[in-house]
Structure formats: structure tokens, C-alpha cells
Amino acid sequence: MPYAEQKITSLHRWSQNTFTFKTTRPDGFDFKNGEFVMVGLRPEGKLIPRAYSIVSTNRDNHLEFLSIQVPDGPLTSHLAKVDKGNSIWINTKTTGSLTLEHILPGRHLYMLATGTGLAPFISLIRAGEVFKSFERVILVHTTRIEQGLAYRDELTSRSNDQFHYVPTVTREPFETTDRGADLFRNGELSTNHAANKNWFFEKLNLHIDGLHTSRFAFGDYDGDGRIDSLQSRFAKHENGEDTLSEIFFRRNTTKAGAPQFDSPVRIFEAPRGWHINSITMIDLDDDAQQEVVCGAFEEKPQDPDKRWIVASEIWLLDRD
Numbered sequence: 001m002p003y004a005e006q007k008i009t010s011l012h013r014w015s016q017n018t019f020t021f022k023t024t025r026p027d028g029f030d031f032k033n034g035e036f037v038m039v040g041l042r043p044e045g046k047l048i049p050r051a052y053s054i055v056s057t058n059r060d061n062h063l064e065f066l067s068i069q070v071p072d073g074p075l076t077s078h079l080a081k082v083d084k085g086n087s088i089w090i091n092t093k094t095t096g097s098l099t100l101e102h103i104l105p106g107r108h109l110y111m112l113a114t115g116t117g118l119a120p121f122i123s124l125i126r127a128g129e130v131f132k133s134f135e136r137v138i139l140v141h142t143t144r145i146e147q148g149l150a151y152r153d154e155l156t157s158r159s160n161d162q163f164h165y166v167p168t169v170t171r172e173p174f175e176t177t178d179r180g181a182d183l184f185r186n187g188e189l190s191t192n193h194a195a196n197k198n199w200f201f202e203k204l205n206l207h208i209d210g211l212h213t214s215r216f217a218f219g220d221y222d223g224d225g226r227i228d229s230l231q232s233r234f235a236k237h238e239n240g241e242d243t244l245s246e247i248f249f250r251r252n253t254t255k256a257g258a259p260q261f262d263s264p265v266r267i268f269e270a271p272r273g274w275h276i277n278s279i280t281m282i283d284l285d286d287d288a289q290q291e292v293v294c295g296a297f298e299e300k301p302q303d304p305d306k307r308w309i310v311a312s313e314i315w316l317l318d319r320d
């Protein structure tokens with residue numbers, strides 16, 4: 001099997017026994033994201049090759065690897081001492097089954113890695129195709145010490161609704177100290193990451209006495225970090241003819257568990273004939289405080305054929 005002599009182009013140490021190294025990429029070197037390749041050094045002339053998963057993607061011009069440093073390990077005791085510009089030998093044949101073509105598309109893909117086992121998953125996540133085949137990808141990386149959490153910043157910044165990164169550390173105090181496989185077995189991964197988180201169904205008692213509510217909106221209106229509620233309602237005017245639209249505000253007084261809302265306070269009453277048909281809380285003027293924005297329409301009996309002419313407006317209700 002042919003080995004191509006390449007150069008080390010950069011090194012980064014994550015912890016005492018893990019480091020990343022990048023190399024030049026041999027001409028014509030092709031691979032599938034998630035595959036591994038034999039990589040070696042010749043400390044005394046004779047090649048010492050070992051299997052290495054490729055961290056970089058097939059799009060990159062360089063190759064990147066994440067390595068353990070085994071004390072007295074035949075290869076890694078030398079590899080840990082290499083410098084930029086040193087030679088390294090990379091086999092031109094790649095292989096491996098941690099590639100997308102070996103898994104059927106589905107809803108959730110769990111990637112459970114310990115230590116340097118993270119390497120092939122980084123390649124798949126960076127390449128991005130995995131996100132076309134799965135609604136959600138959950139990657140657990142377990143290491144003994146926090147420093148061993150290689151690529152933590154990158155993975156944290158890539159996290160979003162579709163990609164959940166769950167770092168766990170087993171031998172130091174950390175937010176999660178379980179192994180990934182245990183989290184998978186005991187159902188925590190599916191509860192906290194695959195399922196839509198923490199749905200609860202509880203009656204919140206948001207009705208306004210005796211009246212039907214027309215619109216709801218929820219947001220942190222007063223900026224105290226807790227959710228407030230807005231409700232608009234149609235109300236009969238005293239003369240029985242007209243309807244008025246009103247907006248009520250309730251401050252949230254979250255206790256443990258479900259939110260409890262304060263009693264409603266009427267904060268707005270639309271002019272006669274105007275109806276509020278949408279209501280939302282949004283930080284429209286970007287001052288980090290939410291305003292109330294409502295859409296409203298006015299019905300005017302003018303045109304005898306059409307009977308009503310409707311005027312639509314958007315109103316902004318600010319705190320003061």
C-alpha cells in the first residue's frame with residue numbers, strides 16, 4: 001500500500017494526552033467524511049503506522065487528525081514531539097464504516113464518542129450532509145477531564161435546534177458526569193435532546209372572568225427574565241351595539257413548576273369600532289425591552305353595496 005510523505009502544518013494541544021495535528025493533503029487523496037487512514041512516522045527509518053480517523057472534511061485542502069498520546073506508545077510517543085514542517089507518512093487508501101452511506105436516514109442520529117473517538121463525528125458535522133438526512137443530531141463526547149473535551153468551543157458554537165452537543169466528564173466535577181452510553185440507556189438523551197424539551201400540559205387559568213379571550217401573546221414585557229402574558233378580548237359596549245377591543249396584561253410570578261400569572265390589568269382600550277385582531281410582544285426599537293404591537297381594524301358602515309369599509313392599522317403600545 002503506498003504511503004505519501006507529507007508535512008505537518010500545525011499542532012494544537014488540548015490536554016496533556018490529546019492533541020490535534022494538521023498535515024498537507026496528498027495529491028489525488030480522496031475519502032468519505034468519517035473514514036480513517038493509516039498514518040505513520042519513521043523515527044528510526046522503519047515506518048510505524050497506525051489507524052487515524054480524519055477530522056477534516058473532504059472539501060478541505062489539508063488533513064486534520066485528533067490524537068491520543070499513549071505513554072511509551074510506539075507511534076504517539078514520537079508523534080507528540082513532532083514540529084511544524086516535519087514529515088509524516090499517510091496511506092493513500094482510506095476506509096471505514098462511520099460514513100453517511102452506512103446509515104439509513106431517520107429522525108434522530110445519536111453520536112456517542114469517548115476521547116479521540118470524537119474525530120470522525122467532527123468530520124461529519126463539519127461537512128453538514130448529515131443534517132439533510134436527520135432532523136436532529138445529538139453528539140455526546142465523554143472524557144475523563146474537562147480539558148480533554150477537544151473541539152468544545154467549535155461544537156458549542158455549532159449547536160442549534162438541529163444539532164445538540166452534550167459534553168460529559170467522568171473524573172472531575174462537571175455539569176454532566178455520566179458516560180454517553182449511560183445517558184443513552186437511561187433515556188436522558190431522548191428526553192432532554194431528542195424530544196421537544198419539557199412539554200407540560202397544565203391549565204394556566206388565563207381566562208378573564210365571564211368573557212371570551214380573542215388573542216394571546218407571551219413574552220418578557222418587563223424584562224425580569226420571566227414570561228408575561230397579554231390577552232385581548234372583544235367586549236360589548238354598554239349600549240349593546242358596539243364592541244371594544246381591550247388588552248390585558250398579566251405579570252408572571254413563576255414559582256417552581258408551571259407559571260402562575262398575576263391577575264389581569266387592563267392596559268389598553270381601543271376606540272369605539274376598532275377591533276384588535278393580532279397582538280404580540282416584540283423588541284421593536286431594539287432597547288432590550290419588549291413592546292406590545294397590535295394589529296387592529298375599524299369597521300365603518302359606509303358603502304351601501306359592500307356595507308363595510310375596513311381600515312387596518314398597526315399600533316405600538318409602549319410602557320409609558
Ligand SMILES: Cc1cc2nc3c(=O)[nH]c(=O)nc-3n(C[C@H](O)[C@H](O)[C@H](O)COP(=O)(O)OP(=O)(O)OC[C@H]3O[C@@H](n4cnc5c(N)ncnc54)[C@H](O)[C@@H]3O)c2cc1C
Pocket residue numbers: 036050051052053054065066067068069070072073074075076077115116117119
Ligand atoms: C479504526 C481506528 C481508528 C482510530 N482512530 C484514531 C484517532 O482518530 N485518534 C487516535 O488517537 N487514535 C486512533 N486510533 C488508535 C491508533 O491507531 C493508535 O492506537 C494510537 O494512535 C496509539 O498508537 P501507539 O503506537 O502510540 O500505541 P498503540 O500500541 O497503538 O496503543 C497502545 C495502547 O494504547 C491504548 N490506545 C490506543 N489508542 C487509543 C486512543 N485513541 N484512545 C484511548 N486509548 C488508546 C490501547 O490500550 C492500546 O492498546 C484508531 C484505531 C482504529 C482501529
